[in-house]
Amino acid sequence: MHLSETVNTGFYSLAPLLVFAPVVGLLINAIFGQKFSEKVVGTVASLASGTAFVVSVLLAYSVAINHGHAVSVPFAEWIHIGNLELDWTFRVDSLSATMMLVVSGVGTLIHIYAIGYMHEDVRFKHEEGRFARFFVFLNLFIAAMMVLVSGDSYLMLFVGWEGVGLCSFLLIGFWFEMDTLARPSWANSNAAKKAFITNRVGDFGFLMAGFLTFWNFGSFQFDKVFEAAPAIAHNSPGIIVAITLFMLVGVAGKSAQIPLYIWLPDAMAGPTPVSALIHAATMVTAGVYLITRSAPLYTLVPQAQYIVAMVGAATALFAATIAVGQYDIKKVLAYSTISQLGFMVAAVGMGAYVAGMFHLITHAFFKALLFLSAGSVILGMERGHHAHAHHAAHDDHGKGKKKKEEHGHDDHEEVFDPGDMRNMGGLRKTMPVTFWLYMAGTLALAGIVPFAGFWSKDEILLDAKLHYTSVYWQLAIAAFFTAFYMGRQIWMVFFGEARTEVAKHAQESPKVMTVPLMVLAALAVLGGGLNLPFEGFHNLTHWLGYTLGEVEALPLNLGVAGVSTLLALLAIFISWWIYGRNPLKAGQPDPLKKPLGFIFTGMENKWFVDEGYGVLILTPFKKISQFLADVIDWRFWHDFVHDTVIAGTYNWLSEIVLSRYADQKGIDTFFNSWGSFTQWLSGNVRKIQNGFVRSYALSVLLGVVLILGYLILK
Amino acid sequence: MVPVDYYVVLSAVLFSIGTLGVLSRRNPLIIFMSIELMLNAANLAFVAFASVYETFSGQIFVFFVIAVAAAEVAVGLALIVEIFKTKKNINVDEMNSLKG
Amino acid sequence: MNSDLIVFLVLSLVAVSTALGMLFSRNAVYSALFLVLNFVTVAVFYLLLGAPFIAMSQITVYAGAIMVLFLFVIMLLGAENLAPSESLPWQKPLAALLSAVLAVEAIYLLFSRASTARSVVSPDASLNTIESLREMAMDLFNHFLLPFEITSILLLVAMVGAIVLTRQDKGEANGSS
Structure with missing residues (x-):
C-alpha cells in the first residue's frame, strides 16, 4: 500500500476536523451548557457530530475519486526521541472512511434522538442539570472514536481505544448515584467499573501486542508493520502468532467476546442512546475494525x-x-x-x-x-x-402527592x-x-x-x-x-x-x-x-x-x-x-x-458465568488481596517492620539522642538567642518606618549617593 | 562654542535642585514641580548630547518624555485633588498611613 | 570667552536662579511662575542646541499646558501656603547635604569618566527649515513608531484615569445635593 504523493485532489486536509468538530462541540457545551437551553445544547452537539459526518462523506468521496489510494494526513508531532518518531497522523483509506461514515452517521442520528430521549430521561430521574453533561460525553465519544478509526498507527488506535473506553465508563455510569430498580444505589456505577476493569484486561492484551509489535518491527505504523510482517513471519512465525493472539485478547475485551463479554450486558445501565451508540453500533465494533485493520498480520x-x-x-x-x-x-x-x-x-x-x-x-x-x-x-x-x-394520586386526593413529596422521586408504591x-x-x-x-x-x-x-x-x-x-x-x-x-x-x-x-x-x-x-x-x-x-x-x-x-x-x-x-x-x-x-x-x-x-x-441466569467468575477469579483474588492486605501488609510490614523495627529504632534515636541532647540543648539555645536578637533588632529598626513619604525618598537618595560614591572610589 | 560638559553640569545642578525640592518641601504641588524640574534637567542633557552626536534620537526621546510628563501631571494632579477632597488637606506629612 | 559661552553662562544663571526661586518661594503660585521662567530658559537652551521642535514643544506643553494646570490646581485647592509645621527636623538639612553631595558626585563623575571634549556648535539658519523637521519626523515615524503609538495609548489612559479619579460619584452627588 503506497502512499501516493501525486494525490492532490480531494478533501484530505479536512481530516483533523473529524476529531476537532466534536471537540469544539463538547467544549461549547462544557463551558456554556448550563446556560443554554436543552434544544441549543442538543443542536450544538448534533451539529458537531454532523460536521464529522459531512467530513467523513467528503473524505470517502476523496478516496473514491483517487481510486482508493490510502492517504496519510500528518497532523501533529507527538513524540520525537532519537529515531523514535510518533506522530498523530490521520489515515484516510476506504476502510477507515467506512468506519468514519458509520460512526459519524449513526452517531449523528443518535445525537438527534438523544435530544428527545434525554429530555424526558432527565425529568423522570429528576436531574435536569445532567442534560448538557450527557452531550459533552457523547461528543467526546465521537472524537475518541474518530481518533481510533482514523489513526495511522497502532499507537493512535490505542489512544482512541482508551478514549472510547473512558467515554463508555462515563456514560454507563451516567446515573452513577441512583438506581430505580431497587438495586443498591451504586449498581450503575458498579456496572461502569465492571466495564472499565474488564476492558483493562483486554487492554493488557492490546498493550502486549503493541509492545511486541514495536519490539519486533520498530514501529507502530500500519504500513511499516505490514511491510515487514512477511519477513518476520518467515523467520519466526511465533511472534506474529503472539501478536495476533494478544490482539485477540484486546478484541475480546472491547468487542465483548468470550471470555470478557460479561461487561456488556451490565453496560445497559447507561441511558439507551448510549447503549445504541457505544454498546451496539460503534465502540464494540472497534475490535472487529482492529482485526480487519491488521488483516495483513492475521493472514500470515x-x-x-x-x-x-x-x-x-x-x-x-x-x-x-x-x-x-x-x-x-x-x-x-x-x-x-x-x-x-x-x-x-x-x-x-x-x-x-x-x-x-x-x-x-x-x-x-x-x-x-x-x-x-x-x-x-x-x-x-x-x-x-x-x-x-x-x-392514582388524583384519586385519593393529595395523599399520593404528599407521599411523593416526602419520598422524593422514585418511591411510588412499588418499584x-x-x-x-x-x-x-x-x-x-x-x-x-x-x-x-x-x-x-x-x-x-x-x-x-x-x-x-x-x-x-x-x-x-x-x-x-x-x-x-x-x-x-x-x-x-x-x-x-x-x-x-x-x-x-x-x-x-x-x-x-x-x-x-x-x-x-x-x-x-x-x-x-x-x-x-x-x-x-x-x-x-x-x-x-x-x-x-x-x-x-x-x-x-x-x-x-x-x-x-x-x-x-x-x-x-x-x-x-x-x-x-x-x-x-x-x-x-x-x-x-x-x-x-x-x-x-x-x-x-x-x-x-x-x-x-x-x-x-x-x-x-446467563449460565452463571458471572457467578463462575466470582468463584474462580474474584473470590481467590479477594482472598489473596485480603491475605496480602491483612497479613503481609498490615501485620508484617506495618505492625512488625514499620512500627516495631523502623519506627521503634527511629523513636529511640530521635527521642533520646536527637531531641533531648542535640535539639533541645544545642539547636534550641542557639536559635532562641538568635530569635531574641532579631526581636531586639527589629524593635529598633521599625522606628525607621515613620510613615513619612519624604523620609523614604530621602533614603532612596541616600542610596543613590552611596552608589555614586562607590563608583567614584572604585 | 560651548563644551557639552557645561550643559551636562547645568543639567546636574538643576537635577540636584529638583531633588532637594522633592525632599524638603511639604506641599505636594511643589514636590510635583520639582519632579518636573528634574525631568527637564534630564531632557536638557539628552538634547545636548543629541546635538553633539548629531542624531535625532535624543530629541525624540525628549519628545516622549514630555508626552509622558503630561500624562503624569494629569493623573498626579487628579490624585492630589482627590486626596484633598477626602483629607481636606494636602500636606504630604499627613499621608503617613505607611507607618510601621 | 566667545559670545556663545557668554550667552550660555547668562542663561544658566537665570535657569539656576529661577530653579532656586521655585524651591524657596513660600507661595506656591510664585513657585509655579518661577518654574515657568525656568522652562522658558530651558527652551532657549534647546534652540541653542539646534532642537527647535523640542523647544516649541517645551513652551507649549510644559510652560503652557502643564504649568497652567498647576496654577489651576493650586488656586482650586487654595494651597498657596502651608502652615509651617515641621515634623521631621532632620529632613531639610539632610536633604540639602545629600543633594549637594549628589551634584558634586555627578559633576566629578562627569569630568573624570565621561567627559566628551566636544563642543556644541551654535546652529545656523539652515537648521530652522522644514527640511530638518521632516528629517526628524521621518526618524520618529520610521524607527519609533511603536513607542509613539504606545505613548498615545498612555495619554488616553491618563486622560481616562484623570476623569475617573476626579469624577463625582453618582450616589455621592445625590447624597450631597
Missing part, C-alpha cells in the same frame, strides 16, 4: 485465524442462548449484540474481512434502530407509569421496571410507530429476506461453510436462536394484552426521536444493497478491496441462504407457537421454563 498465521473464528462462533452461539432467557428488553438486545459481534469476529477470523465489515455496517444500522426503539418503548412505559401514577418485558404487552396499539420501526429492526436482525441483516449474515455463513464447518454450524444455530429470541421479544412486548396498567397507558414518542429511527429503519431495510451477492453489486467488496487487497466476491449460494432463511422462519414460527399463540398473562412464568427445566434456568 492461519492458526491464530482459526482461534479468532472459533472464539467468535462460540460467543455468537453462547450469547444467543442467554438472550433467550432474558426478560429485560435491553438485556436481550445486549446479548444479541454480543452474539452478532461474535458473527463479525468469526467472519474476520476466517479471513472474510469484507463480510465482517459488511455485517458491522448493517448491524450498526439495525441494532442502533432496535436499541433506540427499545428506548422509545421504555420511555413510553415511563410515560405510562407517570400518567398512571398521576391518575417499577420500565424495561421488563413481563410488564409490557400489547404495545402495538399504544405505540404503533415504534412497533413498525421495531419490526424492521427485528426482521433485519433475524435475517429475513431482503432486510439488511440477511445479506450480511448470509455472506458470513457462506464464508464459514467454505472455511470451517464447525464454525458454520455454530453460527447457523446462533442465527436460529437470534430469530427465536427476537420473535419472543416481539410477541411479549407488542402483542397480546397489556399485562400491567402502565403498559395500557404507554404513549408514543415525539418526532425528534422517531424521525432518526425512521432513517435508521430505512437503512436497516435497504442496507443490504451495499453488497448484494450478485454480479455487479459487490460494491463494498470493491470498495474495501482498495485497502484489503482484492477479495473474491462470492455469489449467492442458495443452499446456505435457504437453510438460514428456513431456520429463521422456523424459529419465528416456534416463538409464535410459544409466545404468540397464547399471550403471556400477568404474573405467569415463562412458558419455556417448564419444558426446558434447568436449561432455561441456565439461560435465565
Whole structure:
C-alpha cells in the first residue's frame, strides 16, 4: 500500500476536523451548557457530530475519486526521541472512511434522538442539570472514536481505544448515584467499573501486542508493520502468532467476546442512546475494525485465524442462548449484540474481512434502530407509569402527592421496571410507530429476506461453510436462536394484552426521536444493497478491496441462504407457537421454563458465568488481596517492620539522642538567642518606618549617593 | 562654542535642585514641580548630547518624555485633588498611613 | 570667552536662579511662575542646541499646558501656603547635604569618566527649515513608531484615569445635593 504523493485532489486536509468538530462541540457545551437551553445544547452537539459526518462523506468521496489510494494526513508531532518518531497522523483509506461514515452517521442520528430521549430521561430521574453533561460525553465519544478509526498507527488506535473506553465508563455510569430498580444505589456505577476493569484486561492484551509489535518491527505504523510482517513471519512465525493472539485478547475485551463479554450486558445501565451508540453500533465494533485493520498480520498465521473464528462462533452461539432467557428488553438486545459481534469476529477470523465489515455496517444500522426503539418503548412505559401514577394520586386526593413529596422521586408504591418485558404487552396499539420501526429492526436482525441483516449474515455463513464447518454450524444455530429470541421479544412486548396498567397507558414518542429511527429503519431495510451477492453489486467488496487487497466476491449460494432463511422462519414460527399463540398473562412464568427445566434456568441466569467468575477469579483474588492486605501488609510490614523495627529504632534515636541532647540543648539555645536578637533588632529598626513619604525618598537618595560614591572610589 | 560638559553640569545642578525640592518641601504641588524640574534637567542633557552626536534620537526621546510628563501631571494632579477632597488637606506629612 | 559661552553662562544663571526661586518661594503660585521662567530658559537652551521642535514643544506643553494646570490646581485647592509645621527636623538639612553631595558626585563623575571634549556648535539658519523637521519626523515615524503609538495609548489612559479619579460619584452627588 503506497502512499501516493501525486494525490492532490480531494478533501484530505479536512481530516483533523473529524476529531476537532466534536471537540469544539463538547467544549461549547462544557463551558456554556448550563446556560443554554436543552434544544441549543442538543443542536450544538448534533451539529458537531454532523460536521464529522459531512467530513467523513467528503473524505470517502476523496478516496473514491483517487481510486482508493490510502492517504496519510500528518497532523501533529507527538513524540520525537532519537529515531523514535510518533506522530498523530490521520489515515484516510476506504476502510477507515467506512468506519468514519458509520460512526459519524449513526452517531449523528443518535445525537438527534438523544435530544428527545434525554429530555424526558432527565425529568423522570429528576436531574435536569445532567442534560448538557450527557452531550459533552457523547461528543467526546465521537472524537475518541474518530481518533481510533482514523489513526495511522497502532499507537493512535490505542489512544482512541482508551478514549472510547473512558467515554463508555462515563456514560454507563451516567446515573452513577441512583438506581430505580431497587438495586443498591451504586449498581450503575458498579456496572461502569465492571466495564472499565474488564476492558483493562483486554487492554493488557492490546498493550502486549503493541509492545511486541514495536519490539519486533520498530514501529507502530500500519504500513511499516505490514511491510515487514512477511519477513518476520518467515523467520519466526511465533511472534506474529503472539501478536495476533494478544490482539485477540484486546478484541475480546472491547468487542465483548468470550471470555470478557460479561461487561456488556451490565453496560445497559447507561441511558439507551448510549447503549445504541457505544454498546451496539460503534465502540464494540472497534475490535472487529482492529482485526480487519491488521488483516495483513492475521493472514500470515492461519492458526491464530482459526482461534479468532472459533472464539467468535462460540460467543455468537453462547450469547444467543442467554438472550433467550432474558426478560429485560435491553438485556436481550445486549446479548444479541454480543452474539452478532461474535458473527463479525468469526467472519474476520476466517479471513472474510469484507463480510465482517459488511455485517458491522448493517448491524450498526439495525441494532442502533432496535436499541433506540427499545428506548422509545421504555420511555413510553415511563410515560405510562407517570400518567398512571398521576391518575392514582388524583384519586385519593393529595395523599399520593404528599407521599411523593416526602419520598422524593422514585418511591411510588412499588418499584417499577420500565424495561421488563413481563410488564409490557400489547404495545402495538399504544405505540404503533415504534412497533413498525421495531419490526424492521427485528426482521433485519433475524435475517429475513431482503432486510439488511440477511445479506450480511448470509455472506458470513457462506464464508464459514467454505472455511470451517464447525464454525458454520455454530453460527447457523446462533442465527436460529437470534430469530427465536427476537420473535419472543416481539410477541411479549407488542402483542397480546397489556399485562400491567402502565403498559395500557404507554404513549408514543415525539418526532425528534422517531424521525432518526425512521432513517435508521430505512437503512436497516435497504442496507443490504451495499453488497448484494450478485454480479455487479459487490460494491463494498470493491470498495474495501482498495485497502484489503482484492477479495473474491462470492455469489449467492442458495443452499446456505435457504437453510438460514428456513431456520429463521422456523424459529419465528416456534416463538409464535410459544409466545404468540397464547399471550403471556400477568404474573405467569415463562412458558419455556417448564419444558426446558434447568436449561432455561441456565439461560435465565446467563449460565452463571458471572457467578463462575466470582468463584474462580474474584473470590481467590479477594482472598489473596485480603491475605496480602491483612497479613503481609498490615501485620508484617506495618505492625512488625514499620512500627516495631523502623519506627521503634527511629523513636529511640530521635527521642533520646536527637531531641533531648542535640535539639533541645544545642539547636534550641542557639536559635532562641538568635530569635531574641532579631526581636531586639527589629524593635529598633521599625522606628525607621515613620510613615513619612519624604523620609523614604530621602533614603532612596541616600542610596543613590552611596552608589555614586562607590563608583567614584572604585 | 560651548563644551557639552557645561550643559551636562547645568543639567546636574538643576537635577540636584529638583531633588532637594522633592525632599524638603511639604506641599505636594511643589514636590510635583520639582519632579518636573528634574525631568527637564534630564531632557536638557539628552538634547545636548543629541546635538553633539548629531542624531535625532535624543530629541525624540525628549519628545516622549514630555508626552509622558503630561500624562503624569494629569493623573498626579487628579490624585492630589482627590486626596484633598477626602483629607481636606494636602500636606504630604499627613499621608503617613505607611507607618510601621 | 566667545559670545556663545557668554550667552550660555547668562542663561544658566537665570535657569539656576529661577530653579532656586521655585524651591524657596513660600507661595506656591510664585513657585509655579518661577518654574515657568525656568522652562522658558530651558527652551532657549534647546534652540541653542539646534532642537527647535523640542523647544516649541517645551513652551507649549510644559510652560503652557502643564504649568497652567498647576496654577489651576493650586488656586482650586487654595494651597498657596502651608502652615509651617515641621515634623521631621532632620529632613531639610539632610536633604540639602545629600543633594549637594549628589551634584558634586555627578559633576566629578562627569569630568573624570565621561567627559566628551566636544563642543556644541551654535546652529545656523539652515537648521530652522522644514527640511530638518521632516528629517526628524521621518526618524520618529520610521524607527519609533511603536513607542509613539504606545505613548498615545498612555495619554488616553491618563486622560481616562484623570476623569475617573476626579469624577463625582453618582450616589455621592445625590447624597450631597
